[in-house]
Amino acid sequence: MTSPAAGKPIRTAIADEDGIDFAIIELFFFAYRDFTSDPDQILADYGFGRAHHRVLHFVNRRPGLTVAELLDVLKITKQSLARVLKQLIDTDHIVQVQGPRDRRQRELYPTAKGRALALALARPQSRRIRAALEDSGTTERATIERFLEAMVNPELRAQIDIVPAQTSGKNHGDH
Amino acid sequence: MTSPAAGKPIRTAIADEDGIDFAIIELFFFAYRDFTSDPDQILADYGFGRAHHRVLHFVNRRPGLTVAELLDVLKITKQSLARVLKQLIDTDHIVQVQGPRDRRQRELYPTAKGRALALALARPQSRRIRAALEDSGTTERATIERFLEAMVNPELRAQIDIVPAQTSGKNHGDH
DNA sequence: GGAATTATGTCAGTACTATTGACGTAATTT
DNA sequence: AAATTACGTCAATAGTACTGACATAATTCC
Numbered sequence: 001m002t003s004p005a006a007g008k009p010i011r012t013a014i015a016d017e018d019g020i021d022f023a024i025i026e027l028f029f030f031a032y033r034d035f036t037s038d039p040d041q042i043l044a045d046y047g048f049g050r051a052h053h054r055v056l057h058f059v060n061r062r063p064g065l066t067v068a069e070l071l072d073v074l075k076i077t078k079q080s081l082a083r084v085l086k087q088l089i090d091t092d093h094i095v096q097v098q099g100p101r102d103r104r105q106r107e108l109y110p111t112a113k114g115r116a117l118a119l120a121l122a123r124p125q126s127r128r129i130r131a132a133l134e135d136s137g138t139t140e141r142a143t144i145e146r147f148l149e150a151m152v153n154p155e156l157r158a159q160i161d162i163v164p165a166q167t168s169g170k171n172h173g174d175h
Numbered sequence: 176m177t178s179p180a181a182g183k184p185i186r187t188a189i190a191d192e193d194g195i196d197f198a199i200i201e202l203f204f205f206a207y208r209d210f211t212s213d214p215d216q217i218l219a220d221y222g223f224g225r226a227h228h229r230v231l232h233f234v235n236r237r238p239g240l241t242v243a244e245l246l247d248v249l250k251i252t253k254q255s256l257a258r259v260l261k262q263l264i265d266t267d268h269i270v271q272v273q274g275p276r277d278r279r280q281r282e283l284y285p286t287a288k289g290r291a292l293a294l295a296l297a298r299p300q301s302r303r304i305r306a307a308l309e310d311s312g313t314t315e316r317a318t319i320e321r322f323l324e325a326m327v328n329p330e331l332r333a334q335i336d337i338v339p340a341q342t343s344g345k346n347h348g349d350h
Numbered sequence: 351g352g353a354a355t356t357a358t359g360t361c362a363g364t365a366c367t368a369t370t371g372a373c374g375t376a377a378t379t380t
Numbered sequence: 381a382a383a384t385t386a387c388g389t390c391a392a393t394a395g396t397a398c399t400g401a402c403a404t405a406a407t408t409c410c
Contacts, residue, residue: 007286009270014235014285014293020301022236024320029229030335031326032207033250049395054204060189061197067358075208080397082359095184104357104406110189111182118189126196132325138318143311145199147319150307151206160205224366242387255368257388279377279386 038124046091046117051076051084053121056110059094060118064107066099073159093117213299221266221292226251226259228296231285234269235293239282241274248334268292 016022039053046052058073059065065073071081085108088094093114099105110118133141149157191197214228221227233248234240240248246256260283263269268289274280285293308316324332 007267007270007288009238009272009284010287010290011238011284013238014290018294018298020294020297021304022297022301024304024316024323025297025300026232026236026335027320027323027327028207028210029232030331031323032203034328034331035203035326037328051396057201057204061201063184063186063188068356076396077398078358079360079399084396086359092182095182097184099357102357102407104404106358109184109186112185113182115185115189119193119195122195122197122200123193125200126194128326129196129199132322135325136318136321138322141199143313143318144322145202146311147307147313148199148202148206150310151210151303152202153209153212156205156209160201226367243385251367252369253387254370254389259367261388274386277378277386279375281387 035125035128038128039121042121042124048087049084051080052088055081055084055088056093056114056118056121059088059108060110060115063109064097066105066107068105070108088114210300210303213303214296217296217299223262224259226255227263230256230259230263231268231289231293231296234283235285235290238284239272241280241282243280245283263289 014020014022036050040050043049043053054074055070058070062069062073067078067081067085070085071078074081085094089096091113092111095109095111096106097109099107132138133144138144149160152160189195189197211225215225218224218228229249230245233245237244237248242253242256242260245260246253249256260269264271266288267286270284270286271281272284274282307313308319313319324335327335
């Protein structure tokens with residue numbers, strides 16, 4: 001049972017001693033797990049996974065983004081994106097359009113089908129968020145929004161702010 | 176470029192129309208990604224992954240939990256846990272102790288080494304949380320805590336409350 | 351105009367985490 | 381004695397990620 005040179009078992013629970021916020025660390029884990037479980041159900045019907053969801057989400061949020069931009073947002077490699085993107089294109093959820101200025105680029109856009117799926121995936125998540133705000137008696141939605149934003153690495157917050165209000169047609173005034 | 180029967184590209188960004196809270200959905204993704212990236216750095220030095228982190232975390236939080244309880248908390252299968260747990264035991268981060276009442280059970284305890292690693296992994300995460308609370312001007316930590324808890328499936332909140340103040344097993348002599 | 355760089359796509363190989371299903375053993379319960 | 385439970389293990393598979401290498405077309409630089 002206990003191997004030869006095994007250390008002795010520590011029988012006391014790790015505490016919020018040491019100023020470590022185990023409560024929120026743990027809650028974040030549970031919250032995110034359940035948050036992603038909603039769309040996972042739907043995705044399974046399509047033979048898709050979470051990677052497809054993320055791609056679909058960002059293509060809907062920033063229509064016309066290029067492959068390189070998408071890789072940058074998702075922080076994954078080209079090879080990881082390849083299969084997933086191909087499947088979404090083959091199933092007519094996303095279309096590629098040759099870049100107008102630079103014809104090497106592929107601008108990614110959702111189709112009506114892709115838009116519909118993105119909405120279907122977001123619906124239960126949004127419902128969960130709304131319910132959580134109510135149940136927790138959070139009067140200011142912005143409190144949660146600011147906290148989550150502050151959890152993101154500062155260098156990357158720029159990526160978030162690209163999308164803010166209504167973005168029609170050619171978004172982003174940067175680059 | 177555009178395949179034969181491809182749908183037309185939608186050029187407008189999906190909006191918070193339809194009452195869908197895309198802002199928080201997206202922030203949650205970014206926040207969790209960066210939140211987990213801190214320990215990932217450390218884990219890589221040990222040849223461990225996130226699965227090891229989660230096991231180590233819960234064994235430290237609830238020393239003496241059984242394999243079955245751990246599976247229930249993590250919501251993974253026995254087979255997924257097997258390799259990870261074995262590695263943590265082989266590297267002397269966790270020890271198994273035969274259950275006192277039921278000798279079929281294996282109670283899991285951290286060793287001093289396992290306790291130290293759990294703390295090292297939690298430290299940057301806790302730092303990030305504290306900084307985020309400050310940066311976002313959240314005066315009440317409890318607001319975030321309540322929100323995150325409300326995001327968790329109600330059936331599973333019981334798992335969370337197991338740990339709160341003084342914990343587990345027979346010995347709650349700490350503070 | 352020619353060279354270098356960039357954007358994208360693809361191939362091969364690998365790793366980690368997860369799954370389902372089946373089977374074995376020991377201990378406990380009925 | 382039989383059924384159930386707790387745990388461990390084996391085989392096979394899937395999804396997502398990685399690194400490194402290479403090809404193509406388009407753009408930019410000199």
